[in-house]
Amino acid sequence: MKKLVNSKQMKAIDAYAIHTIGIPPLVLMENAAYSVVSCMEKSISKEDIILVVCGSGNNGGDGLAAARILLNRGYQVDVFLAGNPAHLSEETATQLKILENLEMVIWNHLEEVNFANYTILVDALFGIGLERDIEDEQAAVIAEMNTHEGIIFAVDMPSGISADDGKVKGTAVRADYTVTFGEEKVGQILFPGSEYCGTLVVTDIGFPPSAVDSVASEFYRYEKMDLARLPWRRAYSNKGTFGRVLIVAGAKNMSGAAYLSALAAYRTGAGLVEIMTVESNRLILQGQLPEAILTTINPDLLDTTEEKEKIKQAVGRSDVIVMGPGLGVSDKAKKVLDFVTLYAQVPLIVDADAINIAARYFNTFPLMRGNTCLRLNELNNSLPKGTILTPHLLELARLMDQPASDIQDNLLKTADSCTKDTDLVYVLKDARSVVAYEDERYLNYSGNNGMATAGTGDVLTGILAALIAQGMDSFEAAKLGVYIHGLAGDVAAAKKNRYSMIASDVVNGLEDVLGGMI
Ligand SMILES: NC(=O)C1=CN([C@@H]2O[C@H](COP(=O)(O)OP(=O)(O)OC[C@H]3O[C@@H](n4cnc5c(N)ncnc54)[C@H](OP(=O)(O)O)[C@@H]3O)[C@@H](O)[C@H]2O)[C@@H](O)CC1
Ligand SMILES: Nc1ncnc2c1ncn2[C@@H]1O[C@H](COP(=O)(O)OP(=O)(O)O)[C@@H](O)[C@H]1O
Ligand SMILES: [K+]
Known part of the structure; x- marks a missing residue:
């Protein structure tokens, strides 16, 4: 049986890990970024040219950290910071500063970016923090991403999909892979979200079991081992x-x-x-x-x-x-x-x-x-x-x-x-x-x-x-x-x-x- 969570429940698990257990959010972010890169490395090569598209929240922070790890490992990678720079979360601002110190190429406007130059996209625009329908410039960014022919890796959620019910909030990225953290989200199981995720990869980024157990969820699904629930067939039996x-x-x-x-x-x-x-x-x-x-x-x-x-x-x-x-x-x-x-x-x-x-x-x-x-x-x-x-x-x-x-x-x-x-x-x-x-x-x-x-x-x-x-x-x-x-x-x-x-x-x-x- 696999527990499934909505955005509120996942945020509560994050909060418990950070505030009650004392794991710094940047540690979770680093783990998240490493897990994205290790998933990517099964499909990419050093010939690829990678663009990481980041929002201003922590999902964008995961993307910035992943960009740095890819750079450190010798990949060709650029960043497009598509979120509002005035709204950067604290951890995302830290990650951005590191990239600036490393003198990475960071685009800030859609007009500057030629998506055709890239063979791989990383979607780190929005994760479980998406709260309203996507419009205007952010919608235009997603439209560009969806016309791209290379592989798209989504960080945590395909941007635009609601973690709560799988609905498209205005528009959404159609990913080939979605690397999600800790628990599967309800919106990754229900349609259309499930289809937008592509292949779903669930990774352990260091949430202690007590953090997961601290949050009750009404949602779950079965997996193969649940077949053990089948009624036992007694030997001493007849058709009755x-x-x-x-x-x-x-x-x-x-x-x-x-x-x-x-x-x-x-x-x-x-x-x-x-x-x-x-x-x-x-x-x-x-x-x-x-x-x-x-x-x-x-x-x-x-x-x-x-x-x-x-x-x-x-x-x-x-x-x-x-x-x-x-x-x-x-x-x-x-x-x-x-x-x-x-x-x-x-x-x-x-x-x-x-x-x-x-x-x-x-x-x-x-x-x-x-x-x-x-x-x-x-x-x-x-x-x-x-x-x-x-x-x-x-x-x-x-x-x-x-x-x-x-x-x-x-x-x-x-x-x-x-x-x-x-x-x-x-x-x-x-x-x-x-x-x-x-x-x-x-x-x-x-x-x-x-x-x-x-x-x-x-x-x-x-x-x-x-x-x-x-x-x-x-x-x-x-x-x-x-x-x-x-x-x-x-x-x-x-x-x-x-x-x-x-x-x-x-x-x-x-x-x-x-x-x-x-
Ligand atoms: N917390 C943790 O410890 C960990 C979190 N982790 C990661 O963080 C992700 C959650 O991060 P999050 O809560 O910062 O939300 P996120 O998905 O980045 O979106 C918020 C941003 O989007 C913006 N925005 C929202 N809707 C919008 C719209 N329609 N149109 C335009 N803008 C919109 C909103 O902007 P604002 O409303 O402030 O203007 C804000 O900037 C999670 O999925 C995982 O990847 C991991 O690192 C593990 C540890
Ligand atoms: N695209 C799909 N993916 C998975 N299961 C499906 C799909 N379409 C239909 N099903 C399943 O097939 C069954 C169809 O049931 P129903 O519509 O009552 O068909 P019928 O009345 O013809 O027997 C349901 O259990 C439904 O969940
Ligand atoms: K995303």
């Missing part, structure tokens, strides 16, 4: 040991969603998977996945005791229920979901059309139009504890009755609204999904754009259900499931490619992930 999953999915002609969810549940270790779907899907599903048990319902007879009893029985024998994939949003589909919800006393995985149905239902009440709070409260009151909702951004927009663009722009704030006063777990699916429960925020760093293909969300539901069926707590299952799903997508991309991979390849990828082969 590993739980029973019910998948309520697949309207007429939509059997694929049920198939993918069920297959993923089996491939993640569920003991038994039952699919509840319409009769017309029976033959195809039995052919595709004979391991699954099928219960078929007749949507036209939902008012009969017999059909209700069938649903009640299926719900009663399951440990976790997936509802929604490929279900459609008809009144009959809503009726099925109402029965399932009424009878269920186990966690649900509420996905796709189950979310769309809830949104449509809320829309029938004038009081609920645009009232996100009321809608989320209603969900909390009607769904069993431990239920996981897995909306993609558009589904979430419908559910909350908010513009999708607002949700995409404020994913972390959206997570806060979703988890306020609720027992539910939210998986906000995106290229970097956020799993939110109470005040914890898991940011997922596995997966790739090959997963932007139909059916991968259905696969996720099966993975989450299987983990719960095997005894995992819902929040842990949601985090680990999302992580495993992304890793399986990475295996699929490696075996096929990001263009050709399809959802069933992600299911196949589970074999390598769970078999410890990645």
Whole structure:
């Protein structure tokens, strides 16, 4: 598990190291500069001509110190001090003085600099201290840097990317490498920041563990060693040991969603998977996945005791229920979901059309139009504890009755609204999904754009259900499931490619992930 920090939390770690532990800021700055140079030295040669672009804050100070180290080591290096010289921080002023004593070339105005003369750029304009949108001359500097053809190394953050949420503040440097100090920043994990970072290199510049531990953060991500969290598979066991999953999915002609969810549940270790779907899907599903048990319902007879009893029985024998994939949003589909919800006393995985149905239902009440709070409260009151909702951004927009663009722009704030006063777990699916429960925020760093293909969300539901069926707590299952799903997508991309991979390849990828082969 890797802790992630925002700018406020990172500044608090800096402050603790400096004021409580007593490490002078110039020592940290020197360490930062050396770590940037050692990263650069893996890619540069003495033939390169390097320009270090510096701002007036401590990020610029890191850049000035790096320029000196490069000079000392025999590299050809110039400095462009693009920040306001009247606003130099104390440490940056010290670093500038050293460079002046060494008679380094220091440009002060954009017009003086010919970027085409340089093969390598170092971006030390802004780091975690960026507070407002970049405009005017600073924006022009970044525009020049982004048209440059050589490698760009960003110091701590690509300038212009917010460390808090990965958003571009006006404009931002597109780096090839970002060398960051101490802890990974939230804005380096979320998009678009993640893309602007290029390859992210995290370095140790001497923050003592006590400084890091002194600051609490709600953000974290998983890494390979977190696969050890997988539920232990007892030797003395039978299929009952590993739980029973019910998948309520697949309207007429939509059997694929049920198939993918069920297959993923089996491939993640569920003991038994039952699919509840319409009769017309029976033959195809039995052919595709004979391991699954099928219960078929007749949507036209939902008012009969017999059909209700069938649903009640299926719900009663399951440990976790997936509802929604490929279900459609008809009144009959809503009726099925109402029965399932009424009878269920186990966690649900509420996905796709189950979310769309809830949104449509809320829309029938004038009081609920645009009232996100009321809608989320209603969900909390009607769904069993431990239920996981897995909306993609558009589904979430419908559910909350908010513009999708607002949700995409404020994913972390959206997570806060979703988890306020609720027992539910939210998986906000995106290229970097956020799993939110109470005040914890898991940011997922596995997966790739090959997963932007139909059916991968259905696969996720099966993975989450299987983990719960095997005894995992819902929040842990949601985090680990999302992580495993992304890793399986990475295996699929490696075996096929990001263009050709399809959802069933992600299911196949589970074999390598769970078999410890990645
Ligand atoms: N502290 C430490 O101990 C350590 C810190 N370290 C390093 O310091 C970095 C943080 O340094 P920081 O806090 O000085 O902030 P930084 O990112 O340089 O930006 C502030 C400057 O930018 C300016 N500015 C801001 N927004 C602007 C805008 N939109 N447009 C224009 N100007 C804008 C602002 O100007 P002002 O608002 O004062 O005019 C100010 O001059 C961190 O990322 C790491 O690299 C390491 O050495 C390890 C130890
Ligand atoms: N660019 C991407 N990078 C990483 N993961 C992605 C990307 N695009 C989509 N995904 C993942 O793929 C899944 C898509 O789910 P969803 O949109 O519900 O698809 P469907 O409804 O077709 O099954 C989500 O888990 C999402 O996080
Ligand atoms: K920078």
